[in-house]
Amino acid sequence: MRRRGVLRAGAAGLLGLGVQSIFPAWAHSGSHGLRAELPTLTGQDIRLRIAHDMFKVGGRAGHAITINGVLPAPLIRLREGQNVRLHVENALDEDTSIHWHGLILPFHMDGVPGISFPGIKPGTTFTYEFPVKQSGTYWYHSHSGLQEQIGHYGPLVIDPAGAEPAPYDREHVIVLSDWTFLHPHQVMVKLKQKGGYFNRQKQTLLDGTMTAAERANWGRMRMDPADIADVNGSTYSFLINGHGPAENWTGLFRPGERVRLRFINASAMTIFNIRIPGLPMTVVQADGQHVRPVETDEFQISVAETYDVIVTPTADQAFALIAETIDRSGMARATLAPRLGMVAPVPALRPRPTLSMRDMGMGGMDMGGGGTCAPEHAAMGHCTPGQPAAAMQHSMRDKASVPASVDVGVGVDMIAPMPVDRTGDRPLGLEKEPHRVLTYHDLAPLVPFHDTRPPARSVDIHLTGNMERFMWSLDGRKMNEGAEPIRFERNERVRVNLINNSMMNHPIHIHGHFFELVTGQAHGHPVKHTVNVMPGGKASFDLTADAPGDWAFHCHLLYHMHAGMMNVVKVRPLDDGGAA
Template sequence: MDYIKKKTNIYTLLLFCLLFLVKIPAYAQTDTTTYHLTIRKEQVNKAGKKVMGMTVNGTIPGPTLKFKEGDYAVIYVKNEMDVETSVHWHGLLLPNFYDGVPYLTTPPIKPGETRKYEFPLKQSGTYWYHSHTMLQEQSGVYGSIVIEPRKKKLKYDKELVLVLSDWTNEKPINVLRTLKRGSEWYQIKKGTATPLNKVIARHALGAQLKFWKQRMDGADIADVYYPAFLVNGSQKHEYPNFKPGDRVRLRIINGSSSTSYWMTFGGKTPTLVSADGKNVVPVKRNKTFIAIAETYDFIVTIPKNGQIEFRATTDDGSGSTSAFLGKGPVLAAPDVPKPDKIGMMKKMAKMDMRMGAPSIKYRPRKDEPHKMEKNWGMQMDKPADKMKGNMSHDMKDSMKGMDMFAKYNYDYLKSPVKTTFPKDVPVRNILLNLTGNMHRYIWSMNGIPLSETDKIKIKKGEVTRITLNNLTMMSHPMHLHGHFFRVLNKNGDYSPLKHTVNVPPMKKITIEFYNQESGDWFFHCHILYHLTSGMARIFSYGTPRDPRLKGYPVKKLIHETNRYYTWGTADVASNMTGVSLVSSNTRNQFNFDAEYGWNKNMEAEFTYERYLYDYFRVFAGVNMENTDRNSLDNIKTTAVAGVRWFTPYMFDLDLRVDNELRPRISIGRDVMLFPRLSVFGYYEYRLDFGAVNTLPPNKNVEAEKVWNAGAEYMLSKNFSLVASYDNRYGAGGGLSLRF
């Protein structure tokens, strides 16, 4: 007994000594690396025009923050702007308080303030930082983070950080407003619109009708038009100082607000060595997808004679940006063909699937993800339904011809070590359907935007397994703060660890992570305009809120996703003039319309409407109209109430009754026939049974019809030419202004 005890003690002592020996050098080398960042509003010219941007230390992107694994990071961020800001350290494992999501984990940085962030660096790899306040990332608040490993495992001579981003000369808030109003302008400008003439020329009218029936215009790849895509802040960048034979590690970061790319490389096939900061089993690979917020590291070798082109081509083929490494003749990167949206629509129309899952629900507090999964998206036949797991989704999809999105899969990513969790750890399954409404530009999960849900509770010591089921026509790059998750793929136990995962249209991806933190962590689509339209959740460990957040309620962050956006149009034509205004948030909308015909006819209306769900709303308001044709002597004001329905095949239907008990039905629709040219039609029918008014003798019902039809040609983002006939105002033509 004594002997054993003594032996144990000696062993313990030995173990301690060993630990000490191992630990000492690590501690001895722990250094503090300090950075000072200043965020400022500045005039910048990134796409042929001087506009107001937001810079970090005077540049876009901001400086590269270089650290060493095991060191301690101290970063001071000074806000020299007149609006509040924040910085999130994307992909870093750090204490919740320093994660940088304003009002959720960290107080915002008020104008003039400096905030200190500090955390130990527990990892190595390529990461980035960006503002997490509204749309500031689009204005330029982003930069790269490089953490060198303690022990260098990869062989290369030099390295180069390449930050990809998208640039707009518009104010980002106006970009979002343009998306909210449902303008086709960005697609027209990008050449990705699919007007009816192109659809018919491709014999895709049947497919188009099937889409319209499900209230969809077609396949969407990207929403925003950008005049420029940037690599390290320029549309084109040259790095001639690399020498032939140099092995260069490219640390590629997609810091774009709403653009994913296909990366291609000139010269010999490069080696992919790392994804989202984590090393992967090296694989020779050229054309590779990089979703928003992902990072990939490639090792390229500079050729003896020539320079390598690295090119990032946008997923929708609307543009590209290139970096050139070395000297001499250019070894061009392979071209990436522009995706064929009409072809995609034709293929999708052949599949058995239900599109148009709503972005908001009649009863948002009733979360029914499984019902939603069953009713929308790919309709599985019964035997296939019994198969479970990720592999079976892929099998089912390919059986249904879904391989059109197979190009986005992550099977080439394999972790060099097993990433599985201990078997005895409890697993909690969560199903999140990714949902959205293109017309209203509202994005959500399970038909519930962030503003209509509670935090998702997770427990320390458990595994959270999330099935992301994309019910929309777009890819969504989903990002989890403060954790790495396994992306289940064909590599099984060696599935890669990531912080951002792209979920392709109508596809399912399963991720899982070990719950080892505390506090609240954001989980959201990294398309900036989807995040700010509600596609987000908060995972909460249920631990007490950090007292330093007192006075910074989380509802402020949530409110950012449920703001009112206001837009309008004004028409001046030879037959009439009019103005219309809309102010809308997720559930509520105010409409004002006024029309005046030069022949002395008029109508004005104000209504408030409430969306019960995407396609159905109730409304009430006031209507004013002249009662005698071509005379303004008698103007009648009535109270109106009714319902509005966005029908299959995308008609706007309005059913109402006024305070004189006169029922009215109206229907309207517009269609883009050619690029820029749309036609529209409207028909309204009202009956008066004489419940309040006295009808002419011998009549027991009086009917009134209003109709109009016309064409609109978009001259620019804000102006259109309009020609129309209205049975009250007659025929005419003029100009329409959008504001």
């Protein structure tokens, strides 16, 4: 439905019609999820039109950017081994682009303006053309400005050329996203003008989650233990397939069926914790790559990650699908049911978690005086030997031990003194849940990574920022402001160590490559294209730089990337022998 149609429907009071009409067929509530019924874009030639539109949620309408007039964008379904041409028409009054997230393709088809191609000018059409070399669940989105925030994203599913390792009877694509009626540039201005602008869950005197000593220590460090999400439920509506919580998107099933749920976190800024109370989930794929089936009751999906799970509901009842935000400021909610109109109880939001010393890169150090100053902490100047830990003289701005590779300036307000590998940690707020919670350590590849060589060298990359001024960078250098490209020799094997010197989660994504996430588990390392690096922690991955060209490397929190947390990975030589 075009803009005038949406406005007409709203004027007539047909809210339900106005909302439904802008959804693609696969995202309609009451979807059977049977592959034959899902109108998709498929074949060798696919046409996409990017244009301004209107979108309604929660009884309000706002400006959106849609693809083929719908939000989320159409489901593109391809098959491993085929060739595809995607003709993208730009009907906007500004440049645009499409990045094919997680796809292995020539770098000039990757869709990042200024890095791999010049972008798509208004009134022009650009044709992406590449062979499809993989299978799995992926997605596509704009890499131009902040367009992704206002609707420029959609799902992409690639069926395997051979047998499906995790067979299923029906499937539902679950696209998670966050929506605000503020223009994204207004959001950015507010983030820059005042630290914690959107945080309405700050600590109070009556908050019983901390002792007085802990509260005093946080105050001395000028850190906010409730600063978990930069943008949250104070402005966001959280969507599943374009539907807000009250609109209750519903996916149907027959009891006893194996139902595949393809989760895609297409949010700009929101990390979700996913659970279906009363229904275990078996994870079979992560970031489009098959994993050994592992059953869990809850998992966290960071921005830009995808997870495929199989559920087998045997009872003739409805189940609530809950996507709770990491800071508990809201949730997206949907229903799985045998029949349309059935609902399940929706649990209340759980209590808001708070950050700890571990989230500040200080290991297990005690904020409240429960222990004494350890020698290793004393050697770093954080406390006095033999004195209670509460007497620690924390200064996260003490940069005496900063690595030489980090450019320390106004854009770096914190250096984690003792970052540790946190890939096996339960996510924030889920540490004490009685049920099973997935961690990266639970993921094992179904097929080992193709390159078994040990890394020939290692590279440290520090994730840096100034939370109060909303400045974000890699190694203290913002993109296009003195950041030297990251250079890899073609086909070299490199260990990349991501060191998070901030109290924020950072989902780090590399274009054009998959990597082995180093977990140290005997069952092998999961293969991914995005890894969430927990606050004050480290994550390492082994990369085979086998894709020549220039590739984006960045935090996938949209406003972090926009603020400068991005760089270019250059893999040389090129296929044509060029070395520039």
